[in-house]
Amino acid sequence: MDCQPNIIKQVYKWLLFDQTCWLCEEPSHGDLPLCHGCEDDLPWLLSHCPCCAEPLASAQLCRHCQQRRPHFATVISPLRYAFPVDSLLQRFKADQQTHYGRLLSHLLARHLQHAYAEGLARPDLLLPVPQANTRLRQRGFNQAQWLCRWLSATLELPWQRRWLHDNGQHQSQKKLSARARARNLRAAFSLTEHAKPGGLHIALVDDIVTTGSTANALAALLLSAGAAQVDVYCVARTAKIP
Ligand SMILES: [Zn+2]
Numbered sequence: 661m662d663c664q665p666n667i668i669k670q671v672y673k674w675l676l677f678d679q680t681c682w683l684c685e686e687p688s689h690g691d692l693p694l695c696h697g698c699e700d701d702l703p704w705l706l707s708h709c710p711c712c713a714e715p716l717a718s719a720q721l722c723r724h725c726q727q728r729r730p731h732f733a734t735v736i737s738p739l740r741y742a743f744p745v746d747s748l749l750q751r752f753k754a755d756q757q758t759h760y761g762r763l764l765s766h767l768l769a770r771h772l773q774h775a776y777a778e779g780l781a782r783p784d785l786l787l788p789v790p791q792a793n794t795r796l797r798q799r800g801f802n803q804a805q806w807l808c809r810w811l812s813a814t815l816e817l818p819w820q821r822r823w824l825h826d827n828g829q830h831q832s833q834k835k836l837s838a839r840a841r842a843r844n845l846r847a848a849f850s851l852t853e854h855a856k857p858g859g860l861h862i863a864l865v866d867d868i869v870t871t872g873s874t875a876n877a878l879a880a881l882l883l884s885a886g887a888a889q890v891d892v893y894c895v896a897r898t899a900k901i902p
């Protein structure tokens with residue numbers, strides 16, 4: 661089932677706009693509906709953990725990654741999950757205003773192009789983080805698929821929609837040890853019969869990385885099926901809850 665709304669009409673909506681900043685309504689610049697001031701004021705992710713991208717005072721491995729290195733190699737994110745990115749993402753996901761998602765995907769794609777120019781290895785394939793069918797049916801919208809499709813077009817990288825499956829059986833994680841939580845989460849995802857990750861460098865795509873545990877479970881699954889490396893691309897990274 662493909663629940664995505666008509667992509668063509670909305671994706672390039674801003675190109676039809678009269679170049680007004682969507683955040684302050686001053687004239688925008690360049691090819692984005694953002695003025696210089698608002699773009700500068702976005703909550704850019706500055707120093708962060710080089711592995712999980714947790715915002716930190718200095719660019720060093722965070723405590724969690726030092727204690728137990730995640731299965732993914734690195735999380736790449738241009739922004740912190742803070743105002744106004746949080747409300748743009750909310751409008752994209754909850755209200756299905758895809759032009760806000762398109763703007764955020766453009767910022768992510770531009771960030772990735774810089775990172776590739778600086779030496780980050782381009783993946784062979786993009787995969788959207790899956791959503792349980794029940795959640796997808798309730799909302800009829802998978803933001804990770806939208807982001808993946810846009811990134812694929814901009815970065816000229818292939819993507820696969822149906823390799824990963826969320827079986828929706830996320831058990832309560834309370835009162836479980838970290839190891840048991842990870843095992844639980846890993847059991848919540850599976851590869852479909854279409855999946856052929858053997859030998860591939862894969863980048864998972866999602867809108868937000870919060871604890872990194874979903875990305876870690878999916879990375880473990882892909883690596884156990886023979887993937888060579890798994891990176892994670894997201895629009896925004898939250899600070900970990902202490
Ligand atoms: Zn502005």
Ligand SMILES: [Zn+2]
Binds near residue numbers: 710711713714722
């Ligand atoms: Zn970390």
